[in-house]
Structures are given as structure tokens and as C-alpha cells.
Amino acid sequence: MLKKILRTTLMSLLILAAAAGLSFQSVDAEPVEIDFYYGLGGYLGEVVEEFIEEFNEENPDVEVEGHTFGDYDEALQAFQSGVAAGDPPEAVMLDPTPAVEFADREITASLSDFIDEDEDADRDDYVEAFTEMTKIDGEQHAIPMFGTTQLLYYRHDLFEEEGISPDKLETWEGLGEAAAQLAAREDVEYGWMPMWDRINLMDVVYSRGGEVLSDDGTEVRLTDEAWVESWEALRQWIHEDEILGLNHGGVGWEYWYDTIDDVLEGRAAGYTGSSGDQGDLDFDKVSAAVQPGWEAHDGEPAPIAEAKYGVVPARISEEKQEAAYEWLAFFTSPEKTAEWNMKTGYLAVRHSAQEDPEFQEFLEDNPQAEVPLQQLEVASPIFIDPTGGEINQAIDDAIDAILIENVPAEEALQSAESRAQRALDVVQ
Known part of the structure; x- marks a missing residue:
């Protein structure tokens, strides 16, 4: 009799649980x-x-x-x-x-x-x-x-109006010439805008044959000719010739989107930006191109991927x-x-x-x-900082000194190299 009562009670509970949408599996089904x-x-x-x-x-x-x-x-x-x-x-x-x-x-x-x-x-x-x-x-x-890799994005309408062939963007020397011509327009403030970003600025150096470290990984190479001449050219174009502009600072990606807006709204004729920018761009106005090499080197680009x-x-x-x-x-x-x-x-x-x-x-x-x-197909691998970020920080600070504060590239890079070498020596 007792077994029958228990069996009946258990069946009633299961029926009630089912009616309420409950089961033992519901606990297991929690994500x-x-x-x-x-x-x-x-x-x-x-x-x-x-x-x-x-x-x-x-x-x-x-x-x-x-x-x-x-x-x-x-x-x-x-x-x-x-x-x-x-x-x-x-x-x-x-x-x-x-x-x-x-x-x-x-x-x-x-x-x-x-x-x-x-x-x-x-x-x-x-x-x-x-x-x-x-x-x-x-x-x-x-x-x-x-x-991701950093590309060139340019206002093809402005290039066409000025009679500038996109082929000019195949070398940094040619880009500088195009930027000067475009910046001379009354409706354009800057002929080009690099991004305030270590990667695309290192691309400029890599395409001139530069490296961060020696082949054996023991020496920092930031004062090599490739670094000094590449970044000195950018400094002169920004601060002396005033044909390049640079957005910097702000919160998060603010400087990045400000640069995109400058190009889309015609204040700048082109910029260096990420492949990931394409979802934000209007390709009725802009076109994309592979980054340039340096004619003074061998003309071959070597940007980072x-x-x-x-x-x-x-x-x-x-x-x-x-x-x-x-x-x-x-x-x-x-x-x-x-x-x-x-x-x-x-x-x-x-x-x-x-x-x-x-x-x-x-x-x-x-x-x-x-x-x-x-x-x-022509990309270089990204530099992995063996010091946990000290070398990259030295490079970042040199970028700010050269491109924002107008410090000569050789001076800023000498300071960065000394600091980075000390950090590298600690971990070797």
C-alpha cells in the first residue's frame, strides 16, 4: 500500500513538473x-x-x-x-x-x-x-x-582633377610630389595624412630596408639610415612643407576616425589606413592602393601584415x-x-x-x-618586442617627438635607440 502511495505521489510530481515546463534536464541546459x-x-x-x-x-x-x-x-x-x-x-x-x-x-x-x-x-x-x-x-x-595590413586610400576625383596618375603612389618620393600639388589647392588642407600609428610609420622604414634589431637580435637599429631618412622626410613634409597632416590624441580611435572624415570630406586628398577601414569608406570617392616603396632604395614596398x-x-x-x-x-x-x-x-x-x-x-x-x-604578397612580419613593450614604447615616443613636436629624426631616434638598447640588454 505504501509503495503504491509513493509511486502515485511521484507520478503526480512529475506531471506537475512537466506542466510547469520543468525537468531535471533544465538545470543541465543552462548555457x-x-x-x-x-x-x-x-x-x-x-x-x-x-x-x-x-x-x-x-x-x-x-x-x-x-x-x-x-x-x-x-x-x-x-x-x-x-x-x-x-x-x-x-x-x-x-x-x-x-x-x-x-x-x-x-x-x-x-x-x-x-x-x-x-x-x-x-x-x-x-x-x-x-x-x-x-x-x-x-x-x-x-x-x-x-x-590586417595598412593601405593607401586616395581621393581619385581630386587626383583626376589635378591630372595626377595613381602611379605616383608607387614610391614615397612620388607620393610627396603628389601631396605637394594637392595641398596647393584652396579646398585641400593636406595632400596626404599618415596615421598616428606605429605600424604604418614602421612600414615607411621597412620599405627602405630598415629593421628594428640586428640579425642576431642583440642590437637595436633605430639610428640606421633607413629610419632616420624615412622619418626625417615625414617630419619635413608635416612641419616645413606643410603638405602632410597628422591627427593625434583624443579618446580611443578618435584620431583614426577624424582622419577618415578629413579625407571623405575633402580636407585631405588621401591617407594611410587599415584594410579594416573599408567598411567605413565611400569608394565612389576613394580608391585603394598598395603602399609605396622608396625610389632611393629599390622601389619595393615591404609593409607589415x-x-x-x-x-x-x-x-x-x-x-x-x-x-x-x-x-x-x-x-x-x-x-x-x-x-x-x-x-x-x-x-x-x-x-x-x-x-x-x-x-x-x-x-x-x-x-x-x-x-x-x-x-x-610583399608583406613583412610584425616585430615582436622581446622586452615586453619597452622597445615599442621607445619607438612610439620617437614618433611623437618627430611628427608632433618637430624634433629632428636623428636626435629623437638616437634617444629612442639608447633607451631601447638598455631594455634589450636587460632581457638578454
Whole structure:
């Protein structure tokens, strides 16, 4: 009798639970929540949020919450604060240098096991130049989320009106001549605008044969002729000839978007900017071109190509790590990396993305999207600072001294080299 009563009671409870939409599985069905830090704003941030929303809809077992910051450095600082407090986000987008540094220090987890167990992941499908940089002792510590390289964007209408051939942009000497002619117009303030950004300013040096370190990695080379002459030319064009302009300062990416606005609104005839700017540009007004070389060198460009990386902290649960990997794998799937390339201009990180019919059609209809792919063929790898940022900071300070404060390039670079060499000596 007692067994019958218990059985009847249990059945009644199960019926009530079902009627209320409850089950034992409902507890297991709670999604794994992860935070994702990234330093992209404006249109790019909107696309990231679109991807997050789509991922969450397709993957009910994981819920990503995006946290945007003013730029990559702010996202990095927030990540470091989280690590120090024992409460890091489950995934963060980083520049190459901190991605490599954190892998070396085992702050970030190896993702190799997740990649090996993922039937949709093909290591050989990722662009090797991007993946090799964050491989430590054979273990993959980061997923390249997208590639980028700095291009020339110019107002083709202004060039045509002045009778200037785009071929002038094939050398820095030619760009300087074009900038002088364009700046002489009453309606144009600057003939060209470099970006207040270490990468594109190092591109100018690399295309003259310059390097940051000696071949054996023991000597800083910032006073080599390639550095001094390249940046002295920029200083003269900005401060003496007044044919180049430079936006700087502000909050986050403010200086970057101000530069884009200056070109789109006709105050400047062109600028050096990211492949990722293409989603913000009006190609009825502007065209894209590969960066120049120096005629005084060999005329061959050698601009930097780099990736932004998704990393996962080592000291979080395996469940959280797996959820974070699923998000990064979604973002970099062939279909999504192709979509990202089409929407933003940032480069797809999977070879198979170019086999996507929609992407192929897009490239045919949008010739500017081909330019960064062409530039990859002559690109240089990004410099990874062995001092944890001291050399890069010395370079940044030299940029400010030369291009903003009008300090002669040789003087500023001598100071930067001495400071960078001291930092390098400490770690050797």
C-alpha cells in the first residue's frame, strides 16, 4: 500500500513538473556564460556584436557577452586587471605582442586539444603566417581572428582633377610630389595624412630596408639610415612643407576616425589606413592602393601584415575554455571569416574562405578588397618586442617627438635607440 502511495505521489510530481515546463534536464541546459573583451568601435564593433548575436542563437549551450573598449590597449589592460584579480574574461582579442608574451608566460591556455577534437577545424586551412607566431613548443595558444595590413586610400576625383596618375603612389618620393600639388589647392588642407600609428610609420622604414634589431637580435637599429631618412622626410613634409597632416590624441580611435572624415570630406586628398577601414569608406570617392616603396632604395614596398588574436586564459575551468574556443572557432570558420572580410576589409584567416562563391563574387565587384590580398604578397612580419613593450614604447615616443613636436629624426631616434638598447640588454 505504501509503495503504491509513493509511486502515485511521484507520478503526480512529475506531471506537475512537466506542466510547469520543468525537468531535471533544465538545470543541465543552462548555457555556459562567457565574457569576450575586444577593442573595436564604430561599425567594426557593430559587426562583432552581430556575430555574437548569431552565435548565441545557433549555440544555446553557450552565451557570449561582448565588452567593447576604446582600443586594443584598453582591452589588454582590462584583461590584465582581470588576470591579476583572478577573474579574467573567458576570451579576449589581442595584438600579436601580448598574445605571444602571455603564451610564453603560460597566462593563456593551449588550444591545441580543442582544435584537434574539432571536426571542422583544419590547422592547414589557417594562414600559416598568422598561426606560427603564437605557436609555443608546438602548442597553439591563440586563434587568429582576422588579418590586417595598412593601405593607401586616395581621393581619385581630386587626383583626376589635378591630372595626377595613381602611379605616383608607387614610391614615397612620388607620393610627396603628389601631396605637394594637392595641398596647393584652396579646398585641400593636406595632400596626404599618415596615421598616428606605429605600424604604418614602421612600414615607411621597412620599405627602405630598415629593421628594428640586428640579425642576431642583440642590437637595436633605430639610428640606421633607413629610419632616420624615412622619418626625417615625414617630419619635413608635416612641419616645413606643410603638405602632410597628422591627427593625434583624443579618446580611443578618435584620431583614426577624424582622419577618415578629413579625407571623405575633402580636407585631405588621401591617407594611410587599415584594410579594416573599408567598411567605413565611400569608394565612389576613394580608391585603394598598395603602399609605396622608396625610389632611393629599390622601389619595393615591404609593409607589415599582422593578425589580431583570440586567446583564452589558462586558469579558468575547462568547461569555460571549451565554450570560449567554440566562440573563437565560430568567428574564424570559413563562412564567417569570409563574411568578416567582406563587411570590414580585414583579411580572412582561412584559405578556404576564398573558395566561397559569395566571397569570389564580392572580390569581383569590389576591386578595393583585392588590394590588401595583393599587399600580403610583399608583406613583412610584425616585430615582436622581446622586452615586453619597452622597445615599442621607445619607438612610439620617437614618433611623437618627430611628427608632433618637430624634433629632428636623428636626435629623437638616437634617444629612442639608447633607451631601447638598455631594455634589450636587460632581457638578454
